[in-house]
Amino acid sequence: MRVATGELRQACPCGYLIASIQSALSDTEVVELRDSLLVEVARHRSRGVIVDVAALDVIDSFVSRSLSTVARTNRLRGAKTVVVGIRPEVAVAMSHFGLGLDAVDTALDLEAGLELLDR
Amino acid sequence: MSEEIRVPIASDADTIVARQRGREAALRLGFSRTDATFVATAISEIARNITVHAGQGEIIIRGLSEEGRDGLVVIARDEGPGIRDVAAVMRQEYASEAGLGIGLWGARRLMDEIEVASQPGEGTTVTMKKWCGFDEVGRLLDDRRPSDPTPGS
Ligand SMILES: Nc1ncnc2c1ncn2[C@@H]1O[C@H](COP(=O)(O)OP(=O)(O)O)[C@@H](O)[C@H]1O
Numbered sequence: 106m107r108v109a110t111g112e113l114r115q116a117c118p119c120g121y122l123i124a125s126i127q128s129a130l131s132d133t134e135v136v137e138l139r140d141s142l143l144v145e146v147a148r149h150r151s152r153g154v155i156v157d158v159a160a161l162d163v164i165d166s167f168v169s170r171s172l173s174t175v176a177r178t179n180r181l182r183g184a185k186t187v188v189v190g191i192r193p194e195v196a197v198a199m200s201h202f203g204l205g206l207d208a209v210d211t212a213l214d215l216e217a218g219l220e221l222l223d224r
Numbered sequence: 225m226s227e228e229i230r231v232p233i234a235s236d237a238d239t240i241v242a243r244q245r246g247r248e249a250a251l252r253l254g255f256s257r258t259d260a261t262f263v264a265t266a267i268s269e270i271a272r273n274i275t276v277h278a279g280q281g282e283i284i285i286r287g288l289s290e291e292g293r294d295g296l297v298v299i300a301r302d303e304g305p306g307i308r309d310v311a312a313v314m315r316q317e318y319a320s321e322a323g324l325g326i327g328l329w330g331a332r333r334l335m336d337e338i339e340v341a342s343q344p345g346e347g348t349t350v351t352m353k354k355w356c357g358f359d360e361v362g363r364l365l366d367d368r369r370p371s372d373p374t375p376g377s
């Protein structure tokens with residue numbers, strides 16, 4: 106299925122969901138992505154979801170807060186959320202800003218994200 | 225860059241345009257990719273404040289040259305409700321990620337200077353400046369890009 110200028114797929118056979126964002130997102134699209142992540146994780150009874158943000162050249166307070174909301178909500182339902190692919194310059198900006206992606210697990214890339222979920 | 229870039233802000237899609245223009249301008253002016261990302265992120269916050277708190281407005285971006293320094297200025301203007309107590313908003317020294325008031329606080333940390341002028345009922349003008357050349361971390365990151373040819377490897 107497609108979500109907000111991204112793609113959400115069931116990662117077979119591991120049973121995790123993978124959402125890869127394809128382009129810059131407006132706040133409206135961020136909300137759509139957040140909501141579809143929550144709905145799809147519940148629908149697929151996923152134990153983990155990976156959100157690939159490598160396409161985002163800006164992660165501001167709104168995106169950060171939305172990802173934290175997804176992670177916190179999923180955790181209450183027994184699912185892990187891993188954000189992968191934060192660009193180096195975006196990571197520096199987030200840390201200057203003070204955005205810590207509260208409650209979110211992070212990994213360098215998709216492969217590392219899957220490893221983290223398998224642990 | 226002597227020309228001025230103006231981006232009308234009426235919806236959250238315009239915010240994407242504004243921060244792209246800001247990033248491009250910063251790169252043209254010689255900022256590192258990291259500093260250009262700081263500028264784009266700060267623009268994202270103040271453009272959101274226009275759409276959320278004022279409805280519409282505009283973002284103006286231009287190059288700066290003052291006292292032998294080069295840089296960039298971003299001006300966000302709207303004719304919305306204004307801010308009743310600017311000092312209180314700016315005084316905030318800590319803002320939690322979940323709470324209110326993180327946008328301007330973050331913009332202040334990402335840029336070198338920020339000024340908020342506002343009167344209730346008369347709109348808000350946010351002026352943010354960033355100067356070239358203070359960015360050690362950015363230079364380190366740019367130097368380490370895998371696409372860059374590294375001597376001897
Ligand atoms: N352009 C604006 N017009 C009116 N009020 C604004 C504007 N920008 C900021 N504000 C006010 O300043 C407060 C702090 O803004 P900000 O730091 O971005 O946090 P947030 O937008 O998350 O509340 C806002 O809650 C709002 O009351």
Ligand SMILES: [Mg+2]
Pocket residue numbers: 269272273326327328
């Ligand atoms: Mg704000």
